[in-house]
Amino acid sequence: MRVSTIASTLALAASGVQAQYYANQSAPFYLVLSSQNETLNGTTLSSYHEGAAIESFGLGGPLSTASVEYTFNYSIQSWQDPPPTGVNLTGLLTWELRGGNFNLSSPMQLSYTPSSNVAVPLLEPSDDGTLVAFDDENKLTILSYQDDTKPLPNYAVTPTYNWYVCTTYVGYLYQTLAWVVGNAEPQNPTCQKVDVLRIFK
Template identity: 40%
Template sequence: MKFSTTTTLLGAALAGSASAQNYTQSAPFTLRVVSSDPASNITDSYLYACHAGAAIEGLCVGSNSTTPTVSNTYYFNTTTCDGCTPTNLGSLVWNLPVQLPDADHYSEALSISLDNLGSNVHFPLFEGGYGSTQLGFTDDKKLFASVYGDDSKNVPGERPESVTEELQNWYVCWGTVGGYYYQALAWVTAGEPHNPTCEKVEVVRDDI
């Protein structure tokens, strides 16, 4: 059966990743979008994990119901190790329900990849066994991505200073998320979105 095959693959990935990572998982929370347009019909809507492929999920816009469910509950993983410098960065994860002998879920980390080279709009995905994008939360619980440097200030022959920035280039757009067409959370790499359906938002963590 397809589900059994997927579960077997996830079990193998889980076994391989568990020995390589030492992380602390936060208490559960939901993610709410706040539009830059107060009259928007998506402001205060909650994001839910929507099917985008085999054990792959995007972050789609759902209702404004505050009720936590399996699909709209997330966690924040921070890694720990001897000698590491403490950081406020980590992985945003969603727990995919699975049927394994020793587990009932598998934590999938969110990653932002260049899924469409013809656009500056990219849809984050939860995937098992892949590297995650380093994210964090501001003091007022807004989700950001950590980047190093601003190449818009580069000059010929001069190596730029490495400066860490906390960007919140989040939008809600209609687009292809994995193999499906959804209204979902997207990341715009720079400038105005190439996709005309995009609406600027902030992503806010609401603790449960």
């Protein structure tokens, strides 16, 4: 009996912590690519169907009123340590899946394959997701908390910007946003370096 009570308490605590990221929501915004590749530069990201209630970030063309909107769900209590310079809050990058009689919050979650260093960000209905942040220039970042490139890993909170556009296959073959794990070059030869900018409506 005591074990189940403890388990229930932990589950409630975990759900409460996660729910904090949904306590505050930014105004809607667009995600626009910045790249040295003129074909990609200025392109908006759009939600591409990959499977049942699963979307990736595909290329949506120039910024317009028809561009796909996203939000940033966060909590003012989301920091456990002092934030790095230029980054204010961590939270969940979210898209709303709309159906005939439902609206479902779909936060971004990186999807990894053990044989590749290229992860694909996916949007799926969930209470969980990959924590991201926006810096002072409105660039999308994922924070690194440990530098393991040295014999003794150092704890340091550092914004990282490992965004690329690559040809990926999750449910369909698309050109999508991708994240390269670590500090190596992407092993997928189609990948091209980009930054992802938040532009409010």
